[in-house]
Amino acid sequence: MDQRISFITLAVADVSRSRRFYVDGLGWQEELFVPDEVLMIRAGGHLVFSLWDERGFEGEVGPIRRGDGLVPITLAHNVATEAEVDEILAHARRVGADPVGAAVKRDWGGYTGYFGDPDGYRWEIAVNPGPIGQIVLPD
Incomplete structure (x- = not known):
């Protein structure tokens, strides 16, 4: 098996609402x-970000775990500068993202929000700033 990911699929409650956020908003x-x-949505040269209605997701994959707390996954979008981090977080807030946390310097040397x-x-x-951060930035 090749070392790559082709799709990231997330189950969502309302596909049209997700479209308004990602396409119309972001x-x-x-x-x-x-x-x-x-x-x-194409998210890279060979990567598709798929937002699938949760009923269809459950029908194919199986029952979704529900309850309090956050889904145990984060998605990351890395950029080259702290200013870009702040700009993207401000844009996300303008288009209805909730919550939006302020970016902070992390103990490991990064700047994230x-x-x-x-x-x-999330x-x-x-x-x-490390070598792993450089490999995920576009050329």
């Missing part, structure tokens, strides 16, 4: 949108 470009079923999408998935916006 300005991302959809590759495929089927109302009440799925939204797919988080925002929540309409289903509570996006980390980060500058990672």
Whole structure:
């Protein structure tokens, strides 16, 4: 098996609401949108970010764990500068992200902040000064 990820799929309560947030709000470009079923967005050269209606997700994958607390996953968007982190967090706040936390310097040397999408998935916006941070930035 090749060492790569082809799709990241998240179950969402309302695909149209997710589309309004990601496409209309954040300005991302959809590759495929089927109302009440799925939204797919190219997120890299060979990576698709898929937002799938939770009923369809459960029908194929199995029951979703529900309850208090956060979903135990974060998605990260790394950038080159602290100013970019702040700009993206401000933009996320303007388009309805909730919550949006202020970015802070982390003990490991990075600068990061988080925002929540309409289903509570947390996006980390980060500058990672180490070698691993460099491999995830576009050329």
